Amino acid sequence: MHDYLGHPLGLAGWFARTIQAISSIIVLGITAWAVSEGNKTLSVIFSLVIATTSLVVIAVAVGISCLARRAKWHIIPLLVTDAIISYLWLTSFILLALNFNRRTCRVNRWIGEVSCSRSYTAEAFSFIAFFTTLMGLFLETAYIYWAKPDSVPRTEKRLHQERLSENLNAAGLT
Numbered sequence: 001m002h003d004y005l006g007h008p009l010g011l012a013g014w015f016a017r018t019i020q021a022i023s024s025i026i027v028l029g030i031t032a033w034a035v036s037e038g039n040k041t042l043s044v045i046f047s048l049v050i051a052t053t054s055l056v057v058i059a060v061a062v063g064i065s066c067l068a069r070r071a072k073w074h075i076i077p078l079l080v081t082d083a084i085i086s087y088l089w090l091t092s093f094i095l096l097a098l099n100f101n102r103r104t105c106r107v108n109r110w111i112g113e114v115s116c117s118r119s120y121t122a123e124a125f126s127f128i129a130f131f132t133t134l135m136g137l138f139l140e141t142a143y144i145y146w147a148k149p150d151s152v153p154r155t156e157k158r159l160h161q162e163r164l165s166e167n168l169n170a171a172g173l174t
Contacts, residue, residue: 013078016139026125027092031122033118035048043098054133058081082133082134092129093130
């Protein structure tokens with residue numbers, strides 16, 4: 001059986017993680033621009049923090065997972081971070097949607113100029129980041145349940161139990 005990177009579910013998970021990282025970088029750039037231009041609303045600051053945190057936390061989780069790939073628990077850091085980050089991205093998307101979709105493009109919430117494309121781009125990529133994080137979480141869960149091999153094959157477990165009972169019989173303990 002393949003490891004996580006060699007399995008099709010794992011490759012799809014890494015593809016989703018790559019899309020998530022690209023989306024995070026785009027949201028990070030747009031929201032950092034908005035903050036530098038003077039827009040310091042809750043939705044913009046929250047999205048900026050989530051984009052930055054997402055990149056750092058996912059990089060650490062991937063590093064831990066790659067270093068411990070021989071251990072049974074190597075996928076757990078990815079599962080935990082994806083579960084947390086997905087809901088933070090959903091919150092970011094909702095805040096951006098509530099902030100930008102109430103008014104038309106003529107009334108700008110950013111810096112006084114008409115830049116609706118930037119606000120809609122940040123909103124769209126925050127949803128893409130949420131969706132790919134959630135997709136990665138489902139792919140990792142599917143890998144754990146369907147593709148992860150047992151650490152010891154069942155025939156070896158049975159042989160081990162038979163040897164143990166023979167040793168206990170030989171020692172007179174049964």
